Structures are given as C-alpha cells and as structure tokens.
Amino acid sequence: xxxxxxxxxxxxxxxxxxxxxxxxxxxxxxxxxxxxxxxxxxxxxxxxxxxxxxxxxxxxxxxxxxxxxxxxxxxxxxxxxxxxxxxxxxxxxxxxxxxxxxxxxxxxxxxxxxxxxxxxxxxxxxxxxxxxxxxxxxxxxxxxxxxxxxxxxxxxxxxxxxxxxxxxxxxxxxxxxxxxxxxxxxxxxxxxxxxxxxxxxxxxxxxxxxxxxxxxxxxxxxxxxxxxxxxxxxxxxxxxxxxxxxxxxxxxxxxxxxxxxxxxxxxxxxxxxxxxxxxxxxxxxxxxxxxxxxxxxxxxxxxxxxxxxxxxxxxxxxx
Amino acid sequence: xxxxxxxxxxxxxxxxxxxxxxxxxxxxxxxxxxxxxxxxxxxxxxxxxxxxxxxxxxxxxxxxxxxxxxxxxxxxxxxxxxxxxxxxxxxxxxxxxxxxxxxxxxxxxxxxxxxxxxxxxxxxxxxxxxxxxxxxxxxxxxxxxxxxxxxxxxxxxxxxxxxxxxxxxxxxxxxxxxxxxxxxxxxxxxxxxxxxxxxxxxxxxxxxxxxxxxxxxxxxxxxxxxxxxxxxxxxxxxxxxxxxxxxxxxxxxxxxxxxxxxxxxxxxxx
Numbered sequence: 243x244x245x246x247x248x249x250x251x252x253x254x255x256x257x258x259x260x261x262x263x264x265x266x267x268x269x270x271x272x273x274x275x276x277x278x279x280x281x282x283x284x285x286x287x288x289x290x291x292x293x294x295x296x297x298x299x300x301x302x303x304x305x306x307x308x309x310x311x312x313x314x315x316x317x318x319x320x321x322x323x324x325x326x327x328x329x330x331x332x333x334x335x336x337x338x339x340x341x342x343x344x345x346x347x348x349x350x351x352x353x354x355x356x357x358x359x360x361x362x363x364x365x366x367x368x369x370x371x372x373x374x375x376x377x378x379x380x381x382x383x384x385x386x387x388x389x390x391x392x393x394x395x396x397x398x399x400x401x402x403x404x405x406x407x408x409x410x411x412x413x414x415x416x417x418x419x420x421x422x423x424x425x426x427x428x429x430x431x432x433x434x435x436x437x438x439x440x441x442x443x444x445x446x447x448x449x450x451x452x453x454x455x456x457x458x459x460x461x462x463x464x465x466x467x468x469x470x471x472x473x474x475x476x477x478x479x480x481x482x483x484x485x486x487x488x489x490x491x492x493x494x495x496x497x498x499x500x501x502x503x504x505x506x507x508x509x510x511x512x513x514x515x516x517x518x519x520x521x522x523x524x525x526x527x528x529x530x531x532x533x534x535x536x537x538x539x540x541x542x543x544x545x546x547x548x549x550x551x552x553x554x555x556x557x558x559x560x561x
Numbered sequence: 562x563x564x565x566x567x568x569x570x571x572x573x574x575x576x577x578x579x580x581x582x583x584x585x586x587x588x589x590x591x592x593x594x595x596x597x598x599x600x601x602x603x604x605x606x607x608x609x610x611x612x613x614x615x616x617x618x619x620x621x622x623x624x625x626x627x628x629x630x631x632x633x634x635x636x637x638x639x640x641x642x643x644x645x646x647x648x649x650x651x652x653x654x655x656x657x658x659x660x661x662x663x664x665x666x667x668x669x670x671x672x673x674x675x676x677x678x679x680x681x682x683x684x685x686x687x688x689x690x691x692x693x694x695x696x697x698x699x700x701x702x703x704x705x706x707x708x709x710x711x712x713x714x715x716x717x718x719x720x721x722x723x724x725x726x727x728x729x730x731x732x733x734x735x736x737x738x739x740x741x742x743x744x745x746x747x748x749x750x751x752x753x754x755x756x757x758x759x760x761x762x763x764x765x766x767x768x769x770x771x772x773x774x775x776x777x778x779x780x781x782x783x784x785x786x787x788x789x790x791x792x793x794x795x796x797x798x799x800x801x802x803x804x805x806x807x808x809x810x811x812x813x814x815x816x817x818x819x820x821x822x823x824x825x826x827x828x829x830x831x
Contacts, residue, residue, distance in 0.1 A: 293670040294669075294670060294829070295666060295669060295670055295829060296829065297829065315672065318670060318671055318672040319672045321670070322670070322671075323666065323667060323670040324667075325663045325666045325667060326663075327662070327663035327666075328663050329663040329664050329666055329667025329668075330663070330664060330667075331591060331595070331662075331664050332662075333594075333595030333598050333599060334591065334594055334595060334598065335598070338591075338594055342587060342590075342591050343667075343671070345579075345587040346584055346587050346588075346668070346671060346673045346677075347671065347672070347673075348579045374598050390667065391667075
C-alpha cells in the first residue's frame with residue numbers, strides 16, 4: 243500500500259452543480275495532505291466521500307487500500323472525521339461526549355472514562371470537562387472535537403477546516419496537536435482556506451477550485467510554480483514608494499505590487515535582489531524594513547486561478 | 562496492504578465490539594443524560610398529554626356525556642393515550658435536529674450500527690413517554706378516575722399504550738429522516754395524527770360517528786388501542802381488539818423499521 247489515501251477521478255454533482263469534477267488525490271502513510279481552496283471549491287464534498295458520508299457519482303476513493311463505497315464498514319473502523327461543524331452533542335458535557343464515543347466504539351464503562359480523562363488532560367479541557375458543551379468557546383469546542391476524533395486513535399484522520407473562525411493562539415494549539423498525531427504515525431487529510439495553515443502543516447498540497455485540482459505538490463514546489471523570490475521593501479516615507487517602483491521596473495523589469503506601505507518585487511534570484519537594493523541605497527531611499535521571501539501560497543493561488551482566495555478578499559477590502 | 566498495521570492501529574484497540582443493542586443503549590443514555598443537564602425537558606414532555614386530558618375532560622366532557630366525571634370514566638385513559646400519541650412527533654423532531662447537527666455526521670462516519678443510532682432515539686423517547694404516562698395517569702387518578710381492573714388492569718392498559726407508541730415512533734423516525742423542514746413534521750402531525758385520533762373511539766362511541774366513517778373507525782389502530790385499554794381497565798381480558806392491535810404493531814415495525822434504515826442509507830448517497 244503506497245498511499246493511505248488515494249482518490250481517482252472523483253465526480254459528484256448536486257443537481258446542476260458539479261461539486262467534484264474529476265478529483266485526484268494521494269497521501270503517503272504518515273503524512274499530511276492539505277486540500278486548499280476557497281469556499282465552495284468542493285473540499286467538504288471530497289471529505290464526505292472519503293468519510294463514507296456521501297457516495298460519489300464516478301471515480302474511486304481508497305483509504306488504506308479500502309474502497310470507501312464497497313468497503314465502507316472497514317473504512318469507518320480506521321478513519322476518523324472531524325467535520326466542519328463540531329460533531330459534539332451540545333447538551334452533553336465535554337466528558338460525557340468523549341465517554342459516549344468510547345462506549346460506541348466498544349470500550350467498557352471504566353475504560354471509556356479513563357480514556358476520556360486522558361484526552362481531557364491532553365487537550366487542556368480539565369476546567370470545563372463537567373460543563374455542557376453549549377457554553378464552550380470556539381477554541382474549546384474545536385479541541386474537544388479533535389479529542390473525540392482520536393478517542394480510538396485512527397490511522398487516517400480527516401479534518402475539515404479545523405481552524406476556521408479560531409483566534410491565532412487557538413489555531414497554533416490545534417496545529418501542535420495535529421503535528422503530534424502525525425509524529426505518532428497518523429495520516430491526515432486537512433482541508434483549509436488558510437494558505438498559511440497548509441504551508442505550516444502539509445507535506446503535500448492539492449489546490450482545489452470549482453471541483454478540480456488545479457495544482458498539487460509540496461509547498462515549496464507550489465511556490466516554485468510562481469517562480470523565483472519576492473523582495474519586500476518598506477520605505478520610511480510612504481511617498482518614496484513610487485520612486486521605489488520606478489527603480490524596480492528599471493532594474494528587474496517589474497514594478498511589483500504595493501500592500502500595507504510595502505513594495506513586493508518578484509525577482510528571479512538573490513543577485514537581482516542585491517542589485518536592486520544597491521540602487522535603492524544609491525538613490526538615498528531609507529528603508530524601515532526589507533526582506534527576501536519565498537512567495538506565499540496566496541500568491542500561488544492568485545497565479546493559478548486568476549482570483550484570490552475567499553479568505554483574502556476580506557483583507558483586501560479592509561486594506 | 563503489507564504496511565497496513567503500522568503503529569497507530571495498535572495504540573488503542575478495544576477487545577470487544579459491543580453489539581447493535583448495546584450501542585443503542587449508549588445512544589439512549591446520551592439522549593437521557595441531556596435531560597439531566599436540562600431538566601426543563603421533563604416538564605415540556607408532559608405539557609401536550611396533560612393539557613389534552615384536562616382541557617377536553619373539563620371543557621368538552623360535560624357536553625359529550627352529561628358530566629365531566631362520566632366522560633373521564635369513559636374516555637380518560639384513551640385521552641392520555643391520544644396525548645402521548647401526539648407526542649410521538651418529538652421523535653421526528655428530535656431526530657431531525659440530530660441529523661442536522663454535526664453529531665450525527667460524526668456518528669455516521671463511525672463503525673456504529675445505523676439501527677442503533679435510530680433505535681437509541683426511539684428508546685429514549687419511550688422513557689419520556691413512560692414518564693409522561695406515570696404523571697398524567699397520576700393526575701387522572703387525582704381528579705377522580707378509578708379503574709375497575711385494579712393494578713393488573715392498569716398495568717395491562719399501560720403496556721398496550723407503550724407498545725403502540727413504540728411501534729408508531731418508527732413512523733416518526735421515517736418522517737424525521739425524510740422531512741426537509743421542521744414545519745413539515747408539524748404539518749404531518751396535524752394532518753395525519755389528529756384525524757386518525759378523531760376517527761377512532763378514543764372519546765366517542767363508534768355509533769355516534771358519521772356512518773361513512775364508522776367502517777374506518779373499526780379498522781383504526783387507535784380504536785383497537787382504546788378498546789383494549791377499556792377492557793383491561795374494566796377488569797377483563799381483551800380478545801380480538803388486542804389481537805388487532807398487536808397485528809398493527811407488528812405491521813408498523815415490519816414496514817417502518819426497514820423503510821427508516823433505507824431512508825438513512827439514501828441520505829448517505831444523495
């Protein structure tokens with residue numbers, strides 16, 4: 243078995259809408275596959291097919307070599323889903339939720355309680371374990387949801403937008419848990435709208451848009467698709483941006499783009515960046531900050547699709 | 562498949578797989594635990610059957626049978642059955658909201674029997690019906706209802722009510738699985754359950770119904786229920802009416818359990 247997750251030519255339509263339009267995916271055992279795309283790209287449909295919750299119209303999906311359609315029961319034994327909407331019972335306490343899952347999976351009463359306590363400790367929920375989930379914050383809910391998914395540790399864990407709506411510190415905490423699970427050998431399929439999240443966690447990324455995979459590879463391969471590097475310069479005086487742009491155009495043949503008082507100039511290699519920097523210095527433009535970065539996945543997405551991700555449109559409006 | 566059993570599989574394996582009924586029991590406990598966390602549900606569950614018993618007895622009973630006491634004596638137990646019968650819609654509504662929430666996505670993606678997920682809901686509602694039966698029955702006693710059949714008669718009547726509710730709940734499981742909105746479920750209740758109750762002998766004698774409806778009243782399962790209860794409570798042992806009722810229950814199980822399971826599977830492929 244080369245792949246823990248292997249999807250070929252997956253098609254699924256809802257009425258007129260083709261949610262999946264021939265999707266191919268593959269994830270090696272013990273790695274994280276990031277499924278990156280804006281709202282409505284088909285991520286959740288792909289997740290539902292893999293978790294045996296929705297049947298595809300065409301194509302095959304295999305989890306640990308098992309066909310999700312014809313061997314659904316065996317797939318359910320070895321895969322665990324953390325859906326986009328927390329799979330928790332609001333009327334139950336955190337502990338009761340975990341005990342229920344453990345009992346349904348066959349644990350004895352005492353074993354179920356022991357496992358629930360173990361997870362409550364690990365996910366830092368001890369203070370809230372005996373309160374109904376109703377009153378939990380978004381971050382606590384997500385942690386409990388993830389805990390519920392590993393009550394019996396799955397070989398494949400599917401996380402559908404696990405950090406949507408979380409504050410940065412909760413997000414970081416969740417990432418840490420995912421990394422631990424992967425270190426223990428779990429294969430993870432993660433969907434996300436956040437480019438940074440895919441970059442942080444995924445070993446390989448499939449960029450999905452309108453039901454199709456439009457690019458796939460490692461994060462750095464995807465960045466290379468855009469090509470080269472990005473030189474970031476922030477002048478002390480904002481008025482100098484125009485002058486910087488002219489210099490960039492003259493030196494590397496591209497004016498770059500402005501964002502938040504900085505200029506981002508695509509360069510082919512570090513030498514070009516040095517040449518431009520020395521011109522800037524000769525022109526007497528003071529910079530408060532500068533740096534040479536790999537392109538962000540956001541830029542990858544823009545290059546690939548011609549439009550920005552849903553998450554980014556908001557910041558653009560705000561800027 | 563050579564590398565299939567890498568480290569994670571071994572980490573947490575539980576030796577025994579519990580059967581569908583044990584899983585259903587866990588699901589039942591889950592629904593009942595939510596009552597402990599929100600005890601107000603206990604009162605909500607009483608309201609429909611209690612109000613039906615009291616309002617019809619006090620406000621309409623005198624008109625129908627001369628005095629409300631006489632009406633209570635004839636129709637009281639069957640009215641309780643009718644109130645509980647209307648309350649089966651909570652099974653449909655509860656399942657509907659379960660299915661909409663993320664919980665059922667998680668449970669459905671787990672190696673848990675479909676039957677257990679549905680039966681857990683039904684069983685939990687049966688516990689609530691039993692509770693409502695006890696309290697509303699107590700209220701009927703308090704306002705003056707007396708059974709001639711003694712404890713055995715009361716137990717027999719309670720048993721047939723609960724069996725019938727258990728069978729009928731599966732119709733609501735199917736409704737909960739196939740309805741598109743909560744309003745649809747409410748509409749079902751009004752348009753199906755109410756006419757069914759009013760064309761039975763729950764609070765009128767068959768002879769008082771329009772002739773065209775009498776044949777229907779005769780085959781109406783609620784008539785079999787009401788008549789079986791009356792015989793039990795009068796101290797007798799019901800015959801045909803009980804057999805008819807048992808036949809109805811068996812038919813409801815035989816039709817609606819498989820239909821519900823099929824509807825559940827269909828949800829997964831749509």
